[in-house]
Amino acid sequence: MVARNNPFTPGFGQVPPFMAGRRYVIENIDDAFTNGPGDPNLTTIFTGARGTGKTTLLTLLADHAEEKGWVSARVSSVPGMLEDILQQAERSAANLLKSPTRVRLNSVGIGGVASLGWEYTNQTGADPNWRTRLTKLLDELESHGSGLVITIDELQSDFDEMVQVASVYQHLIAEGRRVSLLMAGLPYQVSRILNDRSISFLRRAARHHLTRIADDDIRTALLETIEGGGRSITDDALGTAVEAIDGFPFMMQLVGYRMWTQADNGTIDLPAARRGIGAAQYEMRTNILETTYMELSDGDLAFVEAMLPDEGPSSTSEIARRMGKSTGYAAQYRRRLLEEGVIGERGRGKVGFELPGWRTFIAEKLEDGF
Structure with missing residues (x-):
């Protein structure tokens, strides 16, 4: 299973052939x-x-x-x-x-720390x-x-x-x-x-x-990228991929890339999709979720933990109650987590997780005591 002419671009900053939702x-x-x-x-x-x-x-x-x-x-x-x-x-x-700006080395410093000094001049010799x-x-x-x-x-x-x-x-x-x-x-x-x-x-x-991209836009971009690359995908594989991507641009490129490498022929079927999704989820965990987790404070983690009992959006007032803190106290961490992109607004006074796989990931972390 060799990835030939893989059209997906999970690499840093690479522009995909089809940009979803922007x-x-x-x-x-x-x-x-x-x-x-x-x-x-x-x-x-x-x-x-x-x-x-x-x-x-x-x-x-x-x-x-x-x-x-x-x-x-x-x-x-x-x-x-x-x-x-x-x-x-x-x-x-x-x-x-x-007449591009010209640059020349004008000093070298040594004394515990090496340093270079550069002098920028134009053709007139001035130093603007x-x-x-x-x-x-x-x-x-x-x-x-x-x-x-x-x-x-x-x-x-x-x-x-x-x-x-x-x-x-x-x-x-x-x-x-x-x-x-x-x-x-x-x-x-x-x-x-x-x-x-x-x-x-x-x-x-x-x-x-x-923020997250609508599932319909993800579905369209995923299908157009696959077909544009000369392959096809079955309906059940496409639906499973869209659900796993959960509106996250990086995850779309990662899932698409890994599914492509798992296809034995010109069609990405459900088994190939599931293998690709599994590989993508592992990379998402190590590349995005672990890094984000390491930046959270104890207060951030307490707020996130208080969201876990809710299958859908969480009420800020209910989160505060579970934390045993005032609504004003909880609001500070709500703002921090919104700024960090961990959670997103889901209507008046409600928030939900923004990162795919975050709920399962953070539940495991908290259970392990990390």
């Missing part, structure tokens, strides 16, 4: 690339739990921007991000730029600051009718370079520059960033919280 968001931002300066969707923040497709969506939107004539700089929120933005933009726009260099880049791009899309993944709240990006970007927007800033991060990190007064400008950004 059409509205994609169309809005695609329109913004056409409309240009002034469209509010050019500044957008995506939040969601691990595996909800944030990185994939950023990658897809950057691809779409380039198809519309924009240049993209795709970076993560890590030290060196400012220089990475310029270097990635210059690389993407190599066919347009006349980051805003000046970015503005010069935008000038050249705009002379060719192009603009710059900056995508920042894995937003971190305690990160000084993010303050500089936001500050400079605010000035560029005020100048009517052809520039876009698309960002993605875990909900609690984004929440902390937006509460930072020094970058309060970002509170005006469009925001999209990525």
Whole structure:
């Protein structure tokens, strides 16, 4: 059973051939690339739990921007991000730029910790600051009718370079520059960033919280991906796969990938689907659920444990009663878990688990005393 030309993409940030359930968001931002300066969707923040497709969506939107004539700089929120933005933009726009920024090593430090010092200059020998260099880049791009899309993944709240990006970007927007800033991060990190007064400008950004995808959309994307790859799937196998995926984008790619490898011929039948689902569930547990669990506090776990008796959505007031705490106390952990993407709202005063397999996973953990 060899996976040949497997069309599913469970790898980090890879764009699948069929994107499930994000059409509205994609169309809005695609329109913004056409409309240009002034469209509010050019500044957008995506939040969601691990595996909800944030990185994939950023990658897809950057691809779409380039198809519309924009240049993209795709970076993560890590030290060196400012220089990475310029270097990635210059690389993407190599066919347009006349005088790219030049870089040379100007110092080497040794003394317990090795360090390198870099000097950035333009062809005149000047030493411009980051805003000046970015503005010069935008000038050249705009002379060719192009603009710059900056995508920042894995937003971190305690990160000084993010303050500089936001500050400079605010000035560029005020100048009517052809520039876009698309960002993605875990909900609690984004929440902390937006509460930072020094970058309060970002509170005006469009925001999209990525949650589960409707089963019908999962079914359609799963079927189109399989048939587009040259195979078929039986109805019972498709239904079983959709139920196991439970609206989770990463799980869809994982289940699809593993089912594909389990098929003996051109059709994915129920036994192949079940084998693939089992493999996917194991990977989901190790890649997503374990990591999420390790980040939860004792209070978070107490709140989650109080949800377990309910087969469906849980009432916050009932959770508080089971915890032996006030509703206000429970609400603090409700907010934390919502921000972390572990739970989602299910109507007024009610919540439910967002991660596929989480109920069984957390019940086992608590039973084992971990």
